[in-house]
Amino acid sequence: MTTQFGFSLAAADGAARTGVIRTPRGEIRTPAFMPVGTAGSVKAMLPGNVRATGADVVLGNTYHLMLRPGAERIAALGGLHRFMNWPRPILTDSGGYQVMSLAGLRRLTEEGVRFKSHLDGSSHMLTPEHSMEVQRLLGSDIVMAFDECTPYPATEAEARASMELSMRWAERSRAAFGDRPGHALFGIQQGGMHPELRAESAARLQDIGFDGYALGGLAVGEGQEMMLRMLDVSVDMLPAQKPRYLMGVGKPGDIVGAVRRGVDMMDCVLPTRSGRTGQAFTARGPVNLRNARHRDDPRPLEEGCDCPACTGYSRAFLHHVLRSGEAVSMILLSWHNLSYYQRLMSGLRDAISRGTLEDFAAAFEAGQQQGDIAAP
């Protein structure tokens, strides 16, 4: 019995909605935050613990995995789920974003992007067709179309040319993906900060037809205010009955803002990357545990959090292991941050179900403004 890919909405509160994405590998409760497992591992975390924080799905990076260990190798070893010991849904990006970031090491043509590996300088080509093939070899449940993430800032002409290229690539991605029951292909809206280009992009994507629609080219340096303004006009351009995915977002405040505007899925390296450098997210805003004020603080990082960093240790210990470069600091703070993010998502889903999202958002904002409580 194969479950097909599907999405059903359970409740809405204003523009926000909550529901479930169904895949043969399990359900994804939306709004969903997807931890990033770049190179086959959510950094410093074991998959069982990622799951225990409440994650239903993780993201894998096509660019990193195709270069090392290689998509064919992962396929021969039984696919990415088995390779990384994560039996639940995996979304893979197309590799487009990463190769475009390789300034000076890549050349863009109509065909695709030729680039040099950041590992050994070897030359590779990524096209819509090859990206589909790599994501198929990985065994991804949710495949992303190959696109160009329009740089910011961009003139309207640049944004148009970039969007039109991405739409031609979206068509080629769709054709190359073919018919793969139980697997989904998402298209990606581009258009920079130009609403009329975003509308055109959304229309062209829907003409092609995808299982879900992503908002691309946001969170690229435009700032939270402009990003939310773009969401105000862009989210509604995407079909309501399909999942809407905001790529690469974000800080807790970005997430609340995006969910309020009708976004269903997000991903970001922030919780794990910040965890490794000592920044913890809490209901009272970020806490930098490297700061000397935590040196003698016997209190837990966040009262009421059930992660091992908060149930087992004082802030003084977390400060000490960070300063000492102990690997356990990466483990504990990545775990805490992923727990915080999933608690936030769970709170958002709950509030939408109850029709209390505005109250939830106000309480969230008040907590963030209040800030961390100093040691007594």
Added chain:
Amino acid sequence: MTTQFGFSLAAADGAARTGVIRTPRGEIRTPAFMPVGTAGSVKAMLPGNVRATGADVVLGNTYHLMLRPGAERIAALGGLHRFMNWPRPILTDSGGYQVMSLAGLRRLTEEGVRFKSHLDGSSHMLTPEHSMEVQRLLGSDIVMAFDECTPYPATEAEARASMELSMRWAERSRAAFGDRPGHALFGIQQGGMHPELRAESAARLQDIGFDGYALGGLAVGEGQEMMLRMLDVSVDMLPAQKPRYLMGVGKPGDIVGAVRRGVDMMDCVLPTRSGRTGQAFTARGPVNLRNARHRDDPRPLEEGCDCPACTGYSRAFLHHVLRSGEAVSMILLSWHNLSYYQRLMSGLRDAISRGTLEDFAAAFEAGQQQGDIAAP
């Protein structure tokens, strides 16, 4: 109800013995291997997972902890057990070994050792009295006398002078430790590679009287063969009814050799340090997972091992995350190596109980000689 410190032997097989050390914080099954938690953390491991591998006790380093975060700070935070979230027995070294390793940064006198911190160059003094005070502040269950680890090689005159200094320090350590019910103080035999000096040291330590006796100044570069020859003559010099602790040992073969000669306790950074660099210990000898031969190998690291590295992943994955510098490689291989070491200890205890230690040792040796099985 406070359990006092005690040691009882349950069975012997030749010179080897198995038993239990009782402390108010729990029992230590002997022969015991103690993972090292240098700076308040067994590197890349959470304490619950260290415990799950079978460890009854961990070692903490006085030198590292007194410099960072400081013994007074740890005491104010409720002691080392609470600080590092390890409620079971902790043995602390005296700091002597580490400060003597600070070549050029320390000056030895009758009083003690003046040294400069490797962290900030600040000047500190460690004496028998101060080492006892630091270990008391940490809340250590098993405290080590302050000694000089005789360098190797040393002339007989050097070894004698060093041993005699250590014996005077042992007396001062004993006096400074005082009477602390539920806590134990261990003396440390020195004497270099000179049996008559070791005999003299053992006699002086017993005159002073300790709760356990360590073999110091071994595993310092003399090689396994000479170390085992020294154990052949030295272990029996220490009282049979007290725990005997071989410090800083060792490789799996060293451990089997030491246990066969009547050693009850050992500690070493090897399983965690090797784990971080990609060397795994198995019943078929060490396996270097960075080696390209594992690149496509779908098999687990060690068949039958119940650690997460072996139950969840292929060798190909472990190779990949090591090569990619992913933190999960440290976690998984440290976990495997600690599991392997504790499995070895459990096998040794079992064999001694059954009187089959020679068979166990022969099977161990055969496995190590056989070596890893190549991928099919």
